[in-house]
Amino acid sequence: MAKVVLKLGDDISTDIIYPGRYMATVLPSETPQYAFADHAEFNARLKKGEIPPGSVIVAGKNFGCGSSREQAASCLKGPDLVVVARHFARIFLQNSINLGLRTVICPEIEADEGDELEITADKVVNKTKGKTFEVVPLPKARQAIIDAGGLIPYTRQRVLAGKK
Amino acid sequence: MGMTMVEKILARATGQAAVKAGDVVEPKVDLAMSHENAALVLNQFLEIYKDTGLEANVWDPAKITIIFDHRVPAESSKTATNQKKVREFVAKQGIAKFHDIRGDEGGICHQILPENGYVRPGYVVVGTDSHTTSHGALGAFAFGVGATEMASVWALGSVLNVEVPGTIKVIANGKFPKHVLPKDLILYLIGKISAEGANFKVIEFHGEAIRTMPTSGRLTICNMSVEAGATSGIVPPDAETQRYLKEVAGVRETVATFGPDPDAAYDQVVEIDVSSLEPQIACPHTVDNVKPVGAVAGTPIQQIVIGSCTNGRLDDIEVAAKILKGKKVARGVRMLVFPASGRIFREAMAKGYLTTLMEAGALVANSGCGPCLGVHQGALGDGEVALSTTNRNFKGRMGNPNSEVYLCSPAVAAASALTGVITDPRRER
Numbered sequence: 001m002a003k004v005v006l007k008l009g010d011d012i013s014t015d016i017i018y019p020g021r022y023m024a025t026v027l028p029s030e031t032p033q034y035a036f037a038d039h040a041e042f043n044a045r046l047k048k049g050e051i052p053p054g055s056v057i058v059a060g061k062n063f064g065c066g067s068s069r070e071q072a073a074s075c076l077k078g079p080d081l082v083v084v085a086r087h088f089a090r091i092f093l094q095n096s097i098n099l100g101l102r103t104v105i106c107p108e109i110e111a112d113e114g115d116e117l118e119i120t121a122d123k124v125v126n127k128t129k130g131k132t133f134e135v136v137p138l139p140k141a142r143q144a145i146i147d148a149g150g151l152i153p154y155t156r157q158r159v160l161a162g163k164k
Numbered sequence: 165m166g167m168t169m170v171e172k173i174l175a176r177a178t179g180q181a182a183v184k185a186g187d188v189v190e191p192k193v194d195l196a197m198s199h200e201n202a203a204l205v206l207n208q209f210l211e212i213y214k215d216t217g218l219e220a221n222v223w224d225p226a227k228i229t230i231i232f233d234h235r236v237p238a239e240s241s242k243t244a245t246n247q248k249k250v251r252e253f254v255a256k257q258g259i260a261k262f263h264d265i266r267g268d269e270g271g272i273c274h275q276i277l278p279e280n281g282y283v284r285p286g287y288v289v290v291g292t293d294s295h296t297t298s299h300g301a302l303g304a305f306a307f308g309v310g311a312t313e314m315a316s317v318w319a320l321g322s323v324l325n326v327e328v329p330g331t332i333k334v335i336a337n338g339k340f341p342k343h344v345l346p347k348d349l350i351l352y353l354i355g356k357i358s359a360e361g362a363n364f365k366v367i368e369f370h371g372e373a374i375r376t377m378p379t380s381g382r383l384t385i386c387n388m389s390v391e392a393g394a395t396s397g398i399v400p401p402d403a404e405t406q407r408y409l410k411e412v413a414g415v416r417e418t419v420a421t422f423g424p425d426p427d428a429a430y431d432q433v434v435e436i437d438v439s440s441l442e443p444q445i446a447c448p449h450t451v452d453n454v455k456p457v458g459a460v461a462g463t464p465i466q467q468i469v470i471g472s473c474t475n476g477r478l479d480d481i482e483v484a485a486k487i488l489k490g491k492k493v494a495r496g497v498r499m500l501v502f503p504a505s506g507r508i509f510r511e512a513m514a515k516g517y518l519t520t521l522m523e524a525g526a527l528v529a530n531s532g533c534g535p536c537l538g539v540h541q542g543a544l545g546d547g548e549v550a551l552s553t554t555n556r557n558f559k560g561r562m563g564n565p566n567s568e569v570y571l572c573s574p575a576v577a578a579a580s581a582l583t584g585v586i587t588d589p590r591r592e593r
Contacts, residue, residue, distance in 0.1 A: 011359055011450050013558040020537035021563055024235065024242045026204035026311075038565040062360040065393065066558060067537070068294040070204060070310040090364055090395060091294060095310035141188040141327040154324070155212050155316040 001127065002056045002082060004115045006042055010060035014072035014092065023069060028099070031071045032078035046079055053080035056119075058111045060085065064092020070099070077101040084109055084117070084124060087136075097142045098151035105136040166425025168331040169398045170366045173305040177288045185330040185429070190322045194304075195227055195282055197291035199273050200234045201311055203246035205292060206253055208315035222257050223321035229261035229282055230254060231273040236265045236532045239540035271505025271531040274298040274387060274473035278379065279507055281413030285401035285421065290317055295473050295555065297390045301382035302409070303401030303422070305366070308390065329395045330431040331366045332357070336373035338439030343589040345483070346381030347475055347553065347573035349373065349436065350388040351444035355454025357434065363393035365431060368424065373438040374399055379408035380477040387474050388555050391451040400424065443588060446571035449559040457576055463586040465570070467550040467562075468493075468577050470526075471502025472536045475553035478508050478515075480574040484526075485517035487578035487589065493525035494584035500535060500542050501528045526581070538563025551586060553577050 022034040063085035073095040084104040096103045115128040124133045148154035175183045177191035213220035238244035254262045285303030299306035367389045389397030400423040409415040443457040493499045503509040535542025536554040543563030557569035579589035
């Protein structure tokens with residue numbers, strides 16, 4: 001069971017997730033402090049450690065549109081958040097899979113802050129609202145990377161196998 | 165069934181006779197570009213090799229290019245230190261296509277690549293920047309990736325597990341009216357198909373308006389294809405591509421042209437007649453909130469930006485200089501001009517455009533991404549409004565979530581600089 005800690009609308013850009021003015025900070029260990037920096041209240045709760053790992057951000061369509069900055073994925077991966085969105089922008093989704101940030105494509109999702117969700121491979125159950133929503137699988141092309149635990153271990157296997 | 169541009173390019177890059185949309189392939193990379201975020205790529209690259217006992221060397225230093233542009237000269241010690249680490253890595257690996265902070269060969273990555281002939285028709289180009297789509301202007305399949313993806317490319321020389329994208333064919337016919345520019349075409353298209361209308365797809369540009377468009381304009385439309393969600397924009401290479409590579413980029417060998425097969429399969433076909441197109445404005449806070457200039461004319465603005473990878477090229481600066489010649493930027497408006505590269509800066513200087521703009525009151529700054537993404541230079545104050553030739557107007561984009569950004573062509577930006585309100589350049593005398 002996971003609680004929705006932030007509800008967002010459509011077209012949430014990487015400028016909102018991780019504002020450009022913090023882009024000089026690159027290391028995944030350092031980026032979480034600036035997650036949703038312009039959402040002062042959420043950012044403060046995150047920094048104070050008030051948001052437990054596995055908590056859910058719910059969003060509309062085209063989540064993560066805009067810049068390719070990987071900080072937008074690493075800043076959410078650090079505190080181990082889960083993003084459930086109606087759908088995602090391409091580069092953000094790819095970055096998330098590469099870093100192991102959990103993303104769930106759920107085209108009909110309805111949920112509000114405070115709702116309790118049960119997320120499985122094929123559905124999201126909103127326990128609070130008593131509704132169930134279908135999950136669209138992540139792109140099949142990326143499954144091998146997900147299975148390896150991210151792109152770094154996946155590429156490391158390839159490098160070690162000498163398959164250049 | 166015939167192949168689209170991207171299918172042809174990916175077939176070649178994977179050594180197959182044919183591929184089709186939906187296939188999963190691992191294309192070889194012809195050019196891999198990064199900017200300052202090479203510092204993060206480097207961190208992830210070293211992580212791949214950690215505890216393997218292998219030395220971390222890139223697959224082919226000749227196919228890697230790194231350009232400092234996002235925060236130049238460095239705005240903080242943190243950036244300066246990141247740039248220093250990248251500089252050391254570049255020297256160690258022997259990466260020759262490195263463009264440091266210099267007036268002779270520096271500039272914005274999406275101008276440096278074309279003007280140096282680094283991109284050729286048919287190439288697979290990846291860049292750790294979403295506007296890598298720009299390079300489709302030269303007939304390449306060019307797309308943005310994250311830093312970890314790039315680290316993997318540095319190690320292997322290929323992009324793993326790419327799903328061949330479907331294609332939207334855009335046919336732009338007609339002739340542009342005076343003061344209507346390629347920027348207006350791409351803004352109109354984004355407004356029409358929406359910010360997600362081309363998600364996971366390629367936009368292939370055809371038609372008379374594209375064939376007669378110089379490469380600079382093609383770079384603008386391919387640049388902003390990503391704002392419709394596209395993986396890439398692409399223009400079939402033609403005589404203009406050959407002219408640009410020979411005359412501007414100094415490429416000596418003959419470059420072959422090619423196009424999609426006549427029976428290629430498209431997901432969607434969009435036809436636009438540019439003859440009836442008006443100047444377009446993308447209104448806050450999404451790039452697809454596009455209106456004809458008349459709908460927002462009269463909106464007061466405090467800052468104008470002409471520049472960036474979208475509209476900082478010589479003909480963009482020329483358009484602005486012609487409108488501002490002998491006139492004055494309105495009081496209360498800050499007009500910032502950022503030429504896209506050192507070379508364009510010098511050419512604009514030689515032609516007198518920069519003098520004209522400065523005499524009118526514009527501030528000309530060094531080439532770089534500067535205000536476009538609010539990293540340094542040109543941040544907005546609370547409640548301020550900017551009108552910009554850049555590519556994004558997301559909330560907070562220009563450094564302040566309590567401000568607004570409108571996007572437009574260089575002609576609209578220059579005409580509005582004179583009045584201090586959003587102004588239709590066709591009314592300018």
